[in-house]
Amino acid sequence: MENILVRPTELYRLPWTLPDNAISWLEPTAQCNLTCDGCYRENEKQSHKPFEEVKHELDVFQKLRKSDCISIAGGDPLLYPNILELVAEIKSRGIKPIINTNGVALTKQLLHELKKAGVFGFTFHVDSKQGRGGEWKGKSEIELNELRYHYAKMLADEGNIACSFNSTVYEDTLQYVPELVEWAQKNIDIVNTMVFIAFRHIVPQMPFDWYAYGDKVEWQKVMYHSEEERKVDILSTDMLRKVKEKFPDFHPSAYLNGTESSDSYKWMLTERIGNKDRLFGYAGSKFMELIMSTYHFFNDTYLSYAEPKMTRKGRASLLLLWPFDKGLRKAAKRYLKYVLANPFRLFKKSYLQTVLFIQPVDFKEDGTQVMCDGCPDITVHNDELVWSCRLEEPKQFGTFLRSVRRN
Numbered sequence: 001m002e003n004i005l006v007r008p009t010e011l012y013r014l015p016w017t018l019p020d021n022a023i024s025w026l027e028p029t030a031q032c033n034l035t036c037d038g039c040y041r042e043n044e045k046q047s048h049k050p051f052e053e054v055k056h057e058l059d060v061f062q063k064l065r066k067s068d069c070i071s072i073a074g075g076d077p078l079l080y081p082n083i084l085e086l087v088a089e090i091k092s093r094g095i096k097p098i099i100n101t102n103g104v105a106l107t108k109q110l111l112h113e114l115k116k117a118g119v120f121g122f123t124f125h126v127d128s129k130q131g132r133g134g135e136w137k138g139k140s141e142i143e144l145n146e147l148r149y150h151y152a153k154m155l156a157d158e159g160n161i162a163c164s165f166n167s168t169v170y171e172d173t174l175q176y177v178p179e180l181v182e183w184a185q186k187n188i189d190i191v192n193t194m195v196f197i198a199f200r201h202i203v204p205q206m207p208f209d210w211y212a213y214g215d216k217v218e219w220q221k222v223m224y225h226s227e228e229e230r231k232v233d234i235l236s237t238d239m240l241r242k243v244k245e246k247f248p249d250f251h252p253s254a255y256l257n258g259t260e261s262s263d264s265y266k267w268m269l270t271e272r273i274g275n276k277d278r279l280f281g282y283a284g285s286k287f288m289e290l291i292m293s294t295y296h297f298f299n300d301t302y303l304s305y306a307e308p309k310m311t312r313k314g315r316a317s318l319l320l321l322w323p324f325d326k327g328l329r330k331a332a333k334r335y336l337k338y339v340l341a342n343p344f345r346l347f348k349k350s351y352l353q354t355v356l357f358i359q360p361v362d363f364k365e366d367g368t369q370v371m372c373d374g375c376p377d378i379t380v381h382n383d384e385l386v387w388s389c390r391l392e393e394p395k396q397f398g399t400f401l402r403s404v405r406r407n
């Protein structure tokens with residue numbers, strides 16, 4: 001029998017588009033203090049953009065694109081000298097500032113100042129191939145949970161800051177994804193989102209030639225390439241399959257398809273409800289539809305990150321929204337049983353938590369590059385909106401490269 005993990009028609013297609021999205025991506029600097037294996041940005045010293053230029057990029061976003069949040073990325077944005085002003089500037093424009101950092105430069109004092117400036121959330125990139133030094137040198141994905149916990153606790157102590165983690169997933173680390181998903185559940189009270197991003201690079205086994213405006217370019221000149229053959233086609237469904245081995249009920253509710261294919265899950269989003277001891281279930285597509293449409297109706301943009309005080313409303317979501325969503329109905333039944341077994345559990349908080357799988361650029365046989373349709377991580381380059389994952393191409397060659405299958 002055909003073993004189909006998930007069908008696109010079961011999921012809610014996130015309504016994100018180029019001009020109306022949940023997220024946008026801003027890079028005030030390309031300088032970084034780590035050397036991640038899967039990075040797609042050239043680490044440039046002295047690459048901080050003048051603050052006026054960054055403000056201009058915000059103007060471009062606000063002219064061309066509605067956005068609930070801005071991911072301040074890089075490079076590592078904590079190295080940017082005007083980071084506090086930038087956070088305050090984004091907040092003053094009515095947009096949620098989210099800092100995407102490896103966390104190395106984060107101190108309690110800086111966190112406190114960022115909170116005062118209006119930071120809404122953090123996404124910490126933590127995985128085992130970042131070249132971290134000191135006590136984290138050579139630590140495995142699982143051992144790094146201690147570092148993840150350190151950051152989550154820092155945010156929780158500061159109060160009401162959304163906490164997300166992302167990890168790049170490689171061929172040899174795919175096996176750890178279920179344990180990280182389990183760790184996130186054990187810390188569901190302070191971890192709001194877990195993101196897993198499949199590793200992508202240009203590698204020698206690709207049967208393509210690369211062109212910039214009709215001129216052939218050497219693939220080794222593209223910053224994100226590997227000289228060795230490596231696996232660069234891990235799919236969201238590979239991560240889903242792995243997680244289902246540990247959590248058989250794990251079920252996504254929403255997705256973004258590929259620009260060339262309706263059944264590739266470029267962003268696959270799962271929303272689960274539970275507490276540190278028990279998972280009650282997984283929200284379904286109608287829940288996501290309700291949240292996105294209602295939020296857009298009132299805010300004129302789609303929801304990106306929710307405030308921690310909202311994600312603590314797992315129980316309220318179950319009790320109020322179960323009539324509208326199959327997944328919530330199932331979870332509500334489990335919750336009821338759980339409370340009936342011990343009524344004191346009624347006083348225990350339940351939480352919503354997001355698990356996201358991202359499958360970046362894929363290649364079709366003829367070389368066509370499949371991007372995320374409704375890409376949330378769009379950035380500004382020369383006053384235009386471009387994919388942040390391929391920014392090095394226009395920076396280096398003046399245009400995005402075309403990959404064409406060799407004869």
Ligand code: SF4
Binds near residue numbers: 372
């Ligand atoms: S197209 Fe690239 S930048 Fe956009 S969401 Fe996908 S991986 Fe991220």
